[in-house]
Amino acid sequence: MEKKRYTKPQTIPREELERALFQANEELSQANEKLNRQEKERMELFRNLSHDLRAPMTALVSTIGLLREKKDMPETEYQELLDMMARRLKNLSAMLDEIFLLGQMENPQLELKLEEIDAAALLEEFYYSCEADGKYAKRSLSLSLPEDLQCMIMVDAQKLVRVLDNLFTNALRYSKDGDEIALSAQLIGEKLQICVSDTGVGITPEDLPHVFERSYRADRSRTPGDGGHGLGLAIAKSIMDKHGGRIWVESVTEHGSSFFLELPALLEK
Numbered sequence: 001m002e003k004k005r006y007t008k009p010q011t012i013p014r015e016e017l018e019r020a021l022f023q024a025n026e027e028l029s030q031a032n033e034k035l036n037r038q039e040k041e042r043m044e045l046f047r048n049l050s051h052d053l054r055a056p057m058t059a060l061v062s063t064i065g066l067l068r069e070k071k072d073m074p075e076t077e078y079q080e081l082l083d084m085m086a087r088r089l090k091n092l093s094a095m096l097d098e099i100f101l102l103g104q105m106e107n108p109q110l111e112l113k114l115e116e117i118d119a120a121a122l123l124e125e126f127y128y129s130c131e132a133d134g135k136y137a138k139r140s141l142s143l144s145l146p147e148d149l150q151c152m153i154m155v156d157a158q159k160l161v162r163v164l165d166n167l168f169t170n171a172l173r174y175s176k177d178g179d180e181i182a183l184s185a186q187l188i189g190e191k192l193q194i195c196v197s198d199t200g201v202g203i204t205p206e207d208l209p210h211v212f213e214r215s216y217r218a219d220r221s222r223t224p225g226d227g228g229h230g231l232g233l234a235i236a237k238s239i240m241d242k243h244g245g246r247i248w249v250e251s252v253t254e255h256g257s258s259f260f261l262e263l264p265a266l267l268e269k
């Protein structure tokens with residue numbers, strides 16, 4: 001029978017062991033801090049969302065009470081209250097949609113429905129779908145695409161339109177009668193850059209770094225009504241990240257904002 005040879009176990013120098021232990025400890029405590037921070041953000045998000053959900057619901061319940069009590073209400077007042085209820089319900093439903101989409105986008109397993117799309121065609125179609133809203137809101141809209149913009153992009157078109165839609169709705173929401181809203185695009189190297197800009201209220205330098213955070217609204221007034229919920233840009237950022245793209249903003253208070261999207265372009269080599 002062959003004799004088993006004894007090999008002396010290699011000893012790791014104490015210093016090296018201590019260093020490895022220290023590093024593992026550091027990494028653990030950093031991961032722990034990150035988890036705590038994420039948990040805090042999640043709690044804050046839930047607090048804000050439940051506030052935003054509760055406020056219009058309370059208003060709806062009291063309006064129903066009013067309609068029950070005042071049986072002899074004039075027809076115009078009655079219609080106004082119904083309109084107000086319809087607006088609040090529409091707003092609530094939009095918010096639930098956004099919460100669902102945000103949850104979807106944060107799921108790492110979510111697969112985009114990628115297809116090769118002609119960028120100019122998508123942008124033109126989007127622009128024409130906005131024209132009526134822009135006119136109704138008395139904004140001056142413009143579209144500027146280079147004539148030779150022949151560029152295909154690999155995108156989940158429905159999701160990209162959600163991003164554009166939020167940028168356009170924001171431009172409408174944070175501007176006033178007569179302001180300008182422009183949609184433009186250009187090829188820069190191998191990237192397509194899309195820009196939605198407005199001459200609206202702009203964003204203060206203090207607010208600027210936070211606008212892509214979930215549930216952040218610059219005015220911080222959490223009042224019900226037609227205002228937003230601070231979710232659109234967080235969703236837009238997740239969508240752009242999932243496409244391997246980027247989103248960023250440049251803004252001057254009282255002069256307006258420009259939101260940029262960047263996506264890899266499929267160029268014929």
Ligand SMILES: Nc1ncnc2c1ncn2[C@@H]1O[C@H](COP(=O)(O)OP(=O)(O)OP(=O)(O)O)[C@@H](O)[C@H]1O
Pocket residue numbers: 098166170171173174198200201202203211216217218219227228229230231232233234256257
């Ligand atoms: N074009 C803009 N001009 C000025 N401020 C803007 C503009 N776009 C976004 N903001 C600021 O950034 C905040 C976050 O925007 P975001 O789209 O995430 O939320 P929202 O429009 O308030 O609500 P939601 O999109 O969920 O309906 C806004 O509340 C607003 O304060």
Ligand SMILES: [Mg+2]
Pocket residue numbers: 166169170228230231232233
């Ligand atoms: Mg928005």
